[in-house]
Amino acid sequence: MSDLIERAADILAKAKYTVALTGAGISVESGIxxxxxxxxxxxxxxxxxxxxxxxxxxxxxxxxxxxxxxxxxxxxxARPNPAHTSLVDLERLGLLKTVITQNVDGLHQVAGNQDVIEFHGNFxxxxxxxxxxxxxxxxxxxxxxxxxxxxxxxxxxxxIFFGEMIPPEALHRSQQVSAACDVMLVIGTSAMVQPAATMPFIAKDNGAVVVEINPEPTPLTNHISNLPLLGDAGTVLPRLVAAVEQRRDAS
Structure with missing residues (x-):
């Protein structure tokens, strides 16, 4: 795991446009x-x-x-946990541009992320x-x-309830930023719920490196993810951000 985190940090530190796709797994440690x-x-x-x-x-x-x-x-x-605040840290470093979330808890905004696309609205x-x-x-x-x-x-x-449409603007912007990014962080999502699950494929098809952070393998792990970091987001993300900051300080 340490080697994979170091490799992911090397890629993130040089990234020009990072996007995060988050699912329910990022908020489990917030009690949701x-x-x-x-x-x-x-x-x-x-x-x-x-x-x-x-x-x-x-x-x-x-x-x-x-x-x-x-x-x-x-x-x-519910309050933001270290995974949420780590994404804010990546934004502060100028690396993370946008968060696409399937969650309705609003914790990304509470933590401080500025550009959050909410696929399913906000509770x-x-x-x-x-x-x-x-x-x-x-x-x-x-x-x-x-x-x-x-x-x-x-x-x-x-x-959004079952039976309702994803907001067209959320879908359109998600597709745009997924196609534009050079790194996509996939965090705490089963990657099985459409249309959000297509975003890593769009990113990969357009040349992005896909870094997956999940406690267990998903359908992405062996086919789409370049670097699968298996573990809880609240543990893995702070380690990843710390490694990125070390590289920034050394440069």
């Missing part, structure tokens, strides 16, 4: 369980029953009670179904479920 995989939320509840837009429109009270209320309680307490905000007013999730009163806007409309998370 993943949706998929072992121990994931979808093992406990049926996403088609509670996380599909049709389910919300048909019975918002149940979806709020089973899914959204519990997500709010978890995310209200930090609730949007009124009737008047389109946006309200901070932290300010939503759960005394009555589902919570309502001041206009009387029902609030919904400002993120």
């Amino acid at each position: 369980p993943p949706f998929r995989g072992k121990g994931g939320l979808w093992e406990k509840i049926d996403p088609m029953k509670y996380a599909h837009i049709d389910a919300f429109l048909e019975d918002p009270e149940t979806v709020w009670d089973v899914l959204i209320k519990n997500m709010k309680m978890v995310l209200d307490k 930090a905000w609730q949007r009124c179904q009737t008047c389109d007013q946006v309200i901070a999730t932290a300010d939503v009163d759960l005394t009555h479920i589902p919570p309502h806007c001041s206009c009387g409309g029902i609030l919904r998370p400002d993120c």
Whole structure:
């Protein structure tokens, strides 16, 4: 592992345009369980029953009670972990230009990253179904479920349910930066959820080096990733940033 981190640091230190693609794995150490995989939320509840837009429109009270209320309680307490702050460090060094995230927790922005493309929206905000007013999730009163806007409309998370389209601008910009980067960091994602999973392929096809940081191998590991760094993001990323900073200090 140490040798792989040193090799990745050599590449990162010379990079002109680095992009990070992040998934649920980067936020697990912030106390946010993943949706998929072992121990994931979808093992406990049926996403088609509670996380599909049709389910919300048909019975918002149940979806709020089973899914959204519990997500709010978890995310209200979540704070950035060393993996998030390491990406901020890479941005401060002038290496990381953009973060593409599949997460809805908003922790990249809380940590300090400036250019974050959110594939699935942001749970930090609730949007009124009737008047389109946006309200901070932290300010939503759960005394009555589902919570309502001041206009009387029902609030919904400002993120994507199953059955809804990825925001076209998020998809377009992600494809653009993936094609432009010379290094892509793939962090904490199963690389199985489309269309986000295509971004490492776009990067690789355009000549980028793909550095993968995941606790276990993924479909990318033996086919797309140039440097697979197997381990938890909160441990591997700080080591990688430290190695990059050593090279910057020595130059």
